[in-house]
Amino acid sequence: MAQNDIKAIMVVGAGQMGGGIAQVAAVAGYKVFLNDINTEAVKRGYDRIAANLARNVAKGRSTEDETTAALARIMQSVSLDDAKACDLVIEAATENVSLKSEIFRTLDATAPAHAIFATNTSSVPITELAACTGRADKVIGMHFMNPVPVMKLVEIIRGLETDDATFKTIEELGSKLGKTPVEVKDSPGFVSNRILLPMINEAIYCLYENVGAPEAIDTVMKLGMNHPMGPLALADLIGLDTCLSIMEVLYEGFEDSKYRACPLLRQYVQAGRLGVKSGRGFYTYA
Ligand code: CAA
Secondary structure (H helix, E strand, C coil): EEEEEEEEEEEEEHHHHHHHHHHHHHCCCEEEEEEECCHHHHHHHHHHHHHHHHHHHHCCCCCCCHHHHHCEEEEECCCCHHHHCCEEEEECCCCCCCHHHHHHHHHCCCCCCCCCCCCCCCCCCCCHCCCCCCCHHHHEEECCCCCCCCCCCCEEEECCCCCHHHHHHHHHHHHCCEEEEEECCCCCCCCCHHHHHHHHHHHHHHHHHHCHHHHHHHHHHHHHCCCCCCCHHHHHHHCHHHHHHHHHHHHHCCCCCCHHHCCHHHHHHHHCCCCCCCEECCCCCC
């Protein structure tokens, strides 16, 4: 299937990543089914998209008419059955391998045979998810960065069986969504998180060992390295539970102690201090 043949996309997961993906897809002209497990979660995601698009109108980046049309292209969905009307599913559910496997098994039974399954996983092997379906040739990684509407990169990852047609379709779709697609191998953490997460983990070690206060650590990296935000603020944005799960994937995947998660990261997650989404991580949020 070529990129031009994709008309309707289901995005599974209406959280910060799924919502962002749905937004860029709707703005690019696709019909989007924004799916989550209950109507509240879907509505929260939809409302966040509406607010983002309204801000774009206020800033003169798009018109009221464009925003109204983009929102009208988004269907709110609480059933994976809706995949039967889709040519592509982009899965952006919680970073949990058994949950993602279950979603892929269910989708395989409902989506049309031609539909491509992309996953926004940041760490689960694409080949493992593909093996949950009878269409491993049409399963691919499409790893967006947070916040999706702003960040230009999408990592594209082939599983062992992904065919060239699927790769080409998804690479072209990435460009159509306004992103720069970069192909990387199906290796733990791909490239982005293999480099980013050890840096974040090291920043947490600096805090753990009292080398600096959170503000000091973040200021060093912002002003000293020109990073747009410090590593601890970025960890709060990504979610500390997600950061921990990626460190565990690196640790187990490479069997290398250099990827050992900082005990303070583990403790914050145990305490429910997950970052922006829970109101408190290394910083406190209103
Ligand atoms: N959704 C939509 N737009 C957003 C947004 C969001 N969640 N957050 C910020 N923006 C927009 C703002 O509205 C603003 O737009 P305007 O130009 O219209 O004002 C623009 O982005 C810049 O935002 P701010 O002025 O508030 O702040 P900023 O200049 O510091 O930019 C940032 C914010 C874009 C998040 C920037 O700090 C940044 O690039 N941070 C690093 C982000 C990063 O590293 N992301 C990768 C995370 S790793 C990952 O995602 C992979 C994984 O698997 C874990």
